[in-house]
Amino acid sequence: MSGHRRVKNVGYDDDDFEDDYDEYDEYEGGEAGTADAGGQDDMTAEDREQLRQGTVEVKAALGNSSQISDLAIQEALWHYWFDVDKTIIYLKNQEQPKSTPKLPKVTSRFDQAAAASAVKAESTLATGSNGKLSQDSCRLGSACVPDLWHSRLEIPTAPTFESGLFSGLRDHAVQTATSARSSSAAFFKDIPWTDLPPERITTFTPTDRRPNPRLLGGSGKPSKLAALAAARKAKENKSASNAPPASSSDAPQPSSAISLLDRLGSKHGSSLSSESSLLKRPKTDMPAPGAASRLNLRPKKPPTPPTPEPKTEEVEATKKIEAGERSPVYIQPLIGALNCSPSSFASDLCGDSSCRFTPFGKLDFCTNMSAALFGSVDPASVTGFSGPSPDDIVIQAQTKGKVPASKKKENGITKATQAVDDLNIDDLSGPIRDRPKVATKIQSKNLDVLQEYKKAQRKKESNFVVVGHIDHGKSTLMGRLLYEHKVIDQRSLDKFRKEAAKIGKESFALAWVMDAREDEREHGVTIDYAEKNFETEKADFTILDAPGHRDFVGNMIAGTSMADFALLVIDAGTNSFEAGLKGQTREHAQVVRCMKLERLVIAVNKMDTVSWSQEAFDSVRKKATAVLAELLFDPANLVFVPCSGLTGENITAPPTKQAPWYTGPTLVQALESLTPDRTQYLGAPSDPFRLRISGFTGLSEYSEFATSNAHEPFTAFGRLDAGNIQVGDQIVCQPGGETAVVKGITRHGKAADWAVAGHIVGLQLSDCDEERFAKGDLLCAIAKPAKPVTAVTMKVLAFDAVFPMPVDVHRGRLRVQANITQLVAQVDGKTHKVVKEGPKVVKHGGVARVKVEFAEPVALERKTRVVLRYGGETIAAGAVERGH
Numbered sequence: 001m002s003g004h005r006r007v008k009n010v011g012y013d014d015d016d017f018e019d020d021y022d023e024y025d026e027y028e029g030g031e032a033g034t035a036d037a038g039g040q041d042d043m044t045a046e047d048r049e050q051l052r053q054g055t056v057e058v059k060a061a062l063g064n065s066s067q068i069s070d071l072a073i074q075e076a077l078w079h080y081w082f083d084v085d086k087t088i089i090y091l092k093n094q095e096q097p098k099s100t101p102k103l104p105k106v107t108s109r110f111d112q113a114a115a116a117s118a119v120k121a122e123s124t125l126a127t128g129s130n131g132k133l134s135q136d137s138c139r140l141g142s143a144c145v146p147d148l149w150h151s152r153l154e155i156p157t158a159p160t161f162e163s164g165l166f167s168g169l170r171d172h173a174v175q176t177a178t179s180a181r182s183s184s185a186a187f188f189k190d191i192p193w194t195d196l197p198p199e200r201i202t203t204f205t206p207t208d209r210r211p212n213p214r215l216l217g218g219s220g221k222p223s224k225l226a227a228l229a230a231a232r233k234a235k236e237n238k239s240a241s242n243a244p245p246a247s248s249s250d251a252p253q254p255s256s257a258i259s260l261l262d263r264l265g266s267k268h269g270s271s272l273s274s275e276s277s278l279l280k281r282p283k284t285d286m287p288a289p290g291a292a293s294r295l296n297l298r299p300k301k302p303p304t305p306p307t308p309e310p311k312t313e314e315v316e317a318t319k320k321i322e323a324g325e326r327s328p329v330y331i332q333p334l335i336g337a338l339n340c341s342p343s344s345f346a347s348d349l350c351g352d353s354s355c356r357f358t359p360f361g362k363l364d365f366c367t368n369m370s371a372a373l374f375g376s377v378d379p380a381s382v383t384g385f386s387g388p389s390p391d392d393i394v395i396q397a398q399t400k401g402k403v404p405a406s407k408k409k410e411n412g413i414t415k416a417t418q419a420v421d422d423l424n425i426d427d428l429s430g431p432i433r434d435r436p437k438v439a440t441k442i443q444s445k446n447l448d449v450l451q452e453y454k455k456a457q458r459k460k461e462s463n464f465v466v467v468g469h470i471d472h473g474k475s476t477l478m479g480r481l482l483y484e485h486k487v488i489d490q491r492s493l494d495k496f497r498k499e500a501a502k503i504g505k506e507s508f509a510l511a512w513v514m515d516a517r518e519d520e521r522e523h524g525v526t527i528d529y530a531e532k533n534f535e536t537e538k539a540d541f542t543i544l545d546a547p548g549h550r551d552f553v554g555n556m557i558a559g560t561s562m563a564d565f566a567l568l569v570i571d572a573g574t575n576s577f578e579a580g581l582k583g584q585t586r587e588h589a590q591v592v593r594c595m596k597l598e599r600l601v602i603a604v605n606k607m608d609t610v611s612w613s614q615e616a617f618d619s620v621r622k623k624a625t626a627v628l629a630e631l632l633f634d635p636a637n638l639v640f641v642p643c644s645g646l647t648g649e650n651i652t653a654p655p656t657k658q659a660p661w662y663t664g665p666t667l668v669q670a671l672e673s674l675t676p677d678r679t680q681y682l683g684a685p686s687d688p689f690r691l692r693i694s695g696f697t698g699l700s701e702y703s704e705f706a707t708s709n710a711h712e713p714f715t716a717f718g719r720l721d722a723g724n725i726q727v728g729d730q731i732v733c734q735p736g737g738e739t740a741v742v743k744g745i746t747r748h749g750k751a752a753d754w755a756v757a758g759h760i761v762g763l764q765l766s767d768c769d770e771e772r773f774a775k776g777d778l779l780c781a782i783a784k785p786a787k788p789v790t791a792v793t794m795k796v797l798a799f800d801a802v803f804p805m806p807v808d809v810h811r812g813r814l815r816v817q818a819n820i821t822q823l824v825a826q827v828d829g830k831t832h833k834v835v836k837e838g839p840k841v842v843k844h845g846g847v848a849r850v851k852v853e854f855a856e857p858v859a860l861e862r863k864t865r866v867v868l869r870y871g872g873e874t875i876a877a878g879a880v881e882r883g884h
C-alpha cells in the first residue's frame with residue numbers, strides 16, 4: 001500500500017464515497033418505490049414469493065377480525081421492503097385509532113390562561129363596547145380560523161385531511177381560537193393584520209426536501225426492491241421523454257432548471273466546471289478583512305491603505321469607506337454587497353427618504369453602515385450612537401491617566417516601524433557600517449566576523465534538500481546515509497526495527513531515522529521537513545528531508561528555502577516513475593528551480609526492485625532529463641546516480657557486484673562534487689543580516705516539540721539568508737518591529753560565537769516579547785532592517801493560467817494570503833523585455849510582472865524568491881522586484 005493511500009486511509013476510504021453515491025441513488029429510487037406495489041410486473045419470481053409469504057404472515061398476525069385487505073397488506077409490505085414486523089406494527093396502528101376510546105380532552109395551561117383572560121376581557125368590554133370589538137373578535141373566531149387555514153396557508157381540504165391528525169389539529173385550533181377570541185381580539189386590536197389586502201397575503205407553498213440519507217442510519221446500500229423501483233422510474237422517465245413535447249407553459253422554466261441542477265448536485269457541477277480550466281480549480285477563500293494569518297499567531301497591525309487619488313465622486317466615497325485602515329481590495333466585495341436595493345423591511349426601518357440606495361458613494365445607509373463597521377465617518381453622524389456609551393464613560397474614568405500596556409507596546413512598535421520607514425532598503429550590498437550595541441548584560445566579543453570566517457579552517461559546507469514523489473524512498477535513503485556515516489548506531493537502528501515491526505512497518509525502520517514525529521511513524525509518511533547533519537572527509541552536510549505528499553508541499557517549500565542544492569529521489573520502477581512525473585517529481589523540481597537551485601543530484605532509487613537493470617536506469621535518466629530540461633535545468637548540472645536506500649548499494653561504495661556496468665560516482669561522491677556557489681542565490685556575508693524564522697524552541701505554543709522543550713531558552717531557528725551575526729548583536733523582527741538581543745548561537749547543535757550567510761543556526765534571544773515573533777518573520781540587522789510591505793511587484797513564471805486571483809505566497813515558513821491584483825505586463829523570459837502591457841491572463845510557461853497585495857504587512861524584500869500557490873497547486877514562482 002503506498003504512502004499516499006495510507007494517508008487517505010487516515011480520514012476516509014473509498015467505501016465512504018461509494019456509500020454517499022449509493023444513498024443518493026437509493027433516494028432517487030425510493031421516490032419511485034413509494035408509488036405503489038403495482039410494479040409487481042417488474043418483480044422476479046423470488047420477490048413475488050416473498051410478497052406472498054409476507055401477506056400470509058401478516059394476515060395471521062392481524063387475526064381474522066382484521067378488516068385490512070390483502071392489497072393494503074401488500075402495499076405495506078412493498079413499502080417496508082417485505083419487513084413483516086414493521087408491516088404488522090404499521091397496520092395495527094392503522095386500525096387502532098378507530099377502536100381506541102376517545103380520551104377526555106386535556107386543556108393545556110396556555111389554553112386555560114387564554115380562556116380565563118377571555119372571560120375577563122368579555123366581562124370588562126361588554127359594558128362599554130361599541131360593537132366593533134365583537135366583530136373583530138369574530139374575525140379570529142370559529143368562522144375565520146378555518147378561513148385562515150384554507151385561504152392563507154392553503155391547507156388542502158382533501159378528504160385525507162378530514163380525519164386523523166390534521167382534522168384533530170384543526171378542531172383544536174378552532175376550539176382554542178373560539179375560547180380565546182375576545183382576548184385575542186383585544187390583543188391584536190391595533191394591528192391591521194386582519195384587514196390585509198389580498199395582494200399582501202403570502203402563500204406558503206410546501207417545498208420538496210430531500211431527506212438526509214444518513215439521518216436514519218442503515219447500510220446505505222440500495223435494496224433489490226429499491227433498485228427495481230429505480231429501474232421502473234427510469235423506464236417511466238424514458239417513456240415520458242418520448243412523449244410529444246408539452247405546451248410552452250410546460251417547458252422547464254429557468255428556476256426549475258436551476259433546481260434540477262441543484263438536485264443533480266456536484267456530479268453535474270463538476271462536469272460543467274471541467275469545461276473550463278479556470279473553473280476547474282477549487283475555490284480558495286478571499287482573505288477576510290483582518291483575517292489572521294494561518295501561521296502567525298502574533299497579533300498583527302492592520303495594513304496601511306495606499307493613498308487613494310481623488311478623481312470622481314465615487315472615488316471620494318470609496319475613500320471614506322477605505323479610511324478604516326483596510327486594504328481596498330478586501331472591501332470591494334462588501335461595498336458590492338451593500339450596494340443594493342433596500343428590502344421593503346429596510347425601507348420601512350429607514351424610511352424611504354432617509355435611505356437612498358443608489359450607487360455607492362451616495363447612499364446614506366451604506367455609508368453609515370460602512371462607517372459603523374470601519375469607523376471612517378464621524379460617529380456623530382450615526383444616529384443613536386453619537387456619544388460614548390455609559391460603559392465607555394466608566395472605563396474612561398477608571399483608566400484616566402494610565403497608559404494601557406498594549407498601547408505602550410504599540411508606541412514602541414510605531415517608533416520602530418517609523419525608524420524602519422526612514423531607512424533605505426534598496427541597497428543590500430553595502431556593509432553594515434555601525435553595528436549598534438545595546439545596553440544589555442550580554443557581553444559581545446566584538447569580533448570581526450568576516451575575518452573570523454576567512455580565518456576558520458573549514459571543509460566545504462552545504463545544505464541540501466531531499467525532494468521527490470511520495471514513497472520514492474527519500475527518508476530511507478537518508479537514514480541509510482546517516483547510518484553509514486555513524487550518525488545513527490546499530491543499536492538505535494535495531495530499536496527502530498523492533499518498534500516499526502510492532503506496528504507492521506518494518507520496512508520503514510531506516511525512514512524513522514529522519515521521520516521522528518509520532519504521526520509520521522504511525523502513517524509511514526513524512527509530514528514536515530527534518531534536518532540532520534553528517535560529515536564526510538571533504539564536506540559538512542545538512543540534510544533537509546522534505547515530505548513527498550502533495551498535501552505538504554508548503555513544508556517542502558520551507559525546506560527548499562534553506563538549501564544550497566537539491567537531491568531528487570526517483571523510484572526506478574516504471575509505474576512509480578511515471579506517477580511521480582505526473583505528481584510531485586515534477587512539482588518539486590519546479591519549486592527547486594524557481595528557488596534558483598540549479599544543480600541537482602538525481603538518485604535513481606530502489607534499483608534492487610528492477611534487478612539493477614541498466615536499461616531501467618537509462619530509461620529513467622532519459623525521461624527525467626527531458627522533463628528537467630523543460631523546467632529549464634541545464635543537463636550539464638544534473639548528476640544521475642543509481643542506488644538502493646534499503647539495501648545500501650552505491651551510497652558510499654560502488655555497486656560492483658550488482659551493476660558492473662556502472663562507472664559513475666557513488667551518492668556521497670556526487671553530493672561532495674556539488675560545490676555550492678551561495679552568492680548566486682544568497683546575500684554575501686558582508687550584507688545586512690537576514691534570517692527567516694523556520695521554528696522555535698522554548699515557547700510551548702510555537703514549538704513543534706512543545707512538551708519536551710518548553711523549558712528551554714527562547715530560540716529562533718533558520719538559515720542566514722544574508723550577512724552575519726554574533727553573540728551580543730541586537731536584531732529586529734519584521735514585520736512586527738520587535739527588537740531582541742542575541743544571547744547565544746548554536747550550529748549543528750553546538751554553541752558558536754558567530755555565523756554567516758548560508759549557516760543554519762539557532763539564535764537564543766533575550767530582551768524581547770517572545771509572543772511578537774512568528775514563523776516566517778524576518779530577523780534583520782537593526783541598522784538596516786527590511787521594510788514591511790503590503791504589496792509587491794514581482795516577476796513570475798506561470799506554471800498554470802495566472803490572472804487577477806487570490807493566492808498563497810510562500811517563502812520559507814512564510815505562508816501568507818494575498819491577491820494578484822494586476823497583471824502589469826507579459827515579459828519575454830529571455831530578454832526580459834515587455835511583450836504586452838496589461839494582459840488579462842498569462843498562460844502556462846509565460847513570464848509576467850504582476851502586482852500582489854497582502855492581507856497584512858509582510859517582510860519581503862527585493863530579489864526574494866517566492867512560490868505562488870492556489871487551491872493546493874503551485875501556479876507560479878518568481879522573485880520580488882520591489883515592495884510598496
Ligand SMILES: Nc1nc2c(ncn2[C@@H]2O[C@H](COP(=O)(O)OP(=O)(O)OP(=O)(O)O)[C@@H](O)[C@H]2O)c(=O)[nH]1
Nearest residue numbers: 470471472473474475476507525526548606645646
Ligand atoms: N525495495 C526497496 N524499497 C525501498 C527502497 N527505499 C525505500 N523503500 C521502501 O519504500 C517505502 C517508502 O519509503 P520512504 O523512505 O518512507 O519514502 P519517502 O519518499 O521518504 O516517503 P515520503 O517522505 O512520505 O514522501 C518504504 O516501505 C521503504 O522500505 C529501496 O531502495 N528499495
